[in-house]
Amino acid sequence: MITGCSTGIGYDAAKTMRAAGWRVFASCRKQEDCNLMVREGFESPRIDYCDVKSIETGLGEVLSATEGCIDALFNNGARGLPGAIEDIPTDGLRDLMESNLIGWHDLTRRVVPIMRDQGYGRIILCSSVLGYVPMRYRGAYVATKYALEGWADCLRIELRDTQIYTCLIEPGPITSALRRNNAAQFFKWIDWENSHFAANYRATLVERFDETESSPDAFELPASAVSSKLLKAATATRPRARYYVTAPAYVMGYLRRLLPTVWLDWLIAKG
Numbered sequence: 001m002i003t004g005c006s007t008g009i010g011y012d013a014a015k016t017m018r019a020a021g022w023r024v025f026a027s028c029r030k031q032e033d034c035n036l037m038v039r040e041g042f043e044s045p046r047i048d049y050c051d052v053k054s055i056e057t058g059l060g061e062v063l064s065a066t067e068g069c070i071d072a073l074f075n076n077g078a079r080g081l082p083g084a085i086e087d088i089p090t091d092g093l094r095d096l097m098e099s100n101l102i103g104w105h106d107l108t109r110r111v112v113p114i115m116r117d118q119g120y121g122r123i124i125l126c127s128s129v130l131g132y133v134p135m136r137y138r139g140a141y142v143a144t145k146y147a148l149e150g151w152a153d154c155l156r157i158e159l160r161d162t163q164i165y166t167c168l169i170e171p172g173p174i175t176s177a178l179r180r181n182n183a184a185q186f187f188k189w190i191d192w193e194n195s196h197f198a199a200n201y202r203a204t205l206v207e208r209f210d211e212t213e214s215s216p217d218a219f220e221l222p223a224s225a226v227s228s229k230l231l232k233a234a235t236a237t238r239p240r241a242r243y244y245v246t247a248p249a250y251v252m253g254y255l256r257r258l259l260p261t262v263w264l265d266w267l268i269a270k271g
Contacts (some may be wrong), residue, residue: 001025001064001070003047003107006033008176012223013074013230014042019229024171025062029077035144049103059110072122072234073111074183075104080182081140082205084197085188088140092189100144100165105151111157112164120163124233125152126226129172129249133256135268136204137197156241167233172246173217173225183209189201205216219247 002017004010007024014026014037027047028034037044041066045058062070078100081092108123115121130138131145149168156166172179186192186209228242244250255264 001027001059001072001111002074002076003027003049004029005037005042005044006030008178009171009174009223009226010076013076013227016224016227016231017165017234018042020235022234023066025065027058027077047077047107049100050098052106055103055107059107063114068113068114069118070114070121072124073108074126074230074234076126076146077109077232078126079179079185080138081185082137082182083112083140083186083192083201084137084195085139087100087190087192087195087197089189092185093140093143096140096185097147099180100141101147101151104148108155111138112159115164116162121165122234122239123152123155123159123164123166124164124230125168127152127168129170129244129252131168131170133264133268137201138211153241165233165239167239167241167243169226169229169233169243169245170249171221171224172244172248172252173220174246175220175222179209188192221246235266 002010002013005014006028010026014024018024024042026037028037028044028045029046029048031046034044034046040221043060043062046054047058047119048054064220079096081088081096101228104125111123125148127148128141128145130142131149136141152164152168159166186205192206195201215268225245229245233239233243244253255267259267
């Protein structure tokens with residue numbers, strides 16, 4: 001079962017896992033996207049992390065189709081909300097937490113007892129390099145991913161005496177619709193023209209939003225790079241707790257362990 005399959009990582013993951021022989025339930029947030037997935041031959045229940053009823057009914061559809069079995073869950077769907085911490089409205093942060101953490105918690109805690117009863121399972125979570133290092137103007141997203149990392153670590157320890165494994169996939173820059181989606185959230189929530197950071201926003205975020213999705217970030221990899229790690233996490237006899245994806249994820253993981261905080265802050269601030 002994979003969430004957030006309309007584009008990017010989720011869409012590629014659904015195709016990759018089906019090609020590897022899995023029966024894939026490729027859920028999407030919007031019904032029209034579910035309809036598109038169905039036309040591509042997928043079973044596609046609607047699951048919106050901000051809609052508790054859709055989590056209940058979407059999972060119910062999967063369990064009805066599989067006679068109550070679910071081998072692996074890949075929590076993937078998430079949003080960003082760029083902007084300086086002081087510019088992020090509380091309701092904006094609350095909305096992002098619902099989308100990137102609370103909804104994941106809701107779905108996962110429904111799935112764990114099913115896996116416990118069947119005696120096995122995989123809980124795989126798409127985190128980010130921003131789940132363990134910060135970045136300017138990404139405080140809201142970083143907060144959700146830092147929280148997810150701690151949540152996943154606790155879940156892994158709590159399930160240590162079972163055959164249910166919890167894995168984090170931590171990508172750096174991946175080709176996706178995230179830039180476009182970030183732009184929508186930024187203009188919805190941030191009063192950027194009246195911000196102390198207005199000039200910086202204009203020169204960095206706003207200008208970047210105007211670029212096409214075909215303008216890749218440095219070291220950017222296609223979504224298939226995540227899918228390959230997903231397949232490993234889903235099939236390894238003893239999967240890793242964490243899987244880095246892209247060179248920046250490996251480099252920042254190493255530097256985070258090596259450098260004093262003040263040096264790492266300086267390096268990240270310099271971009």
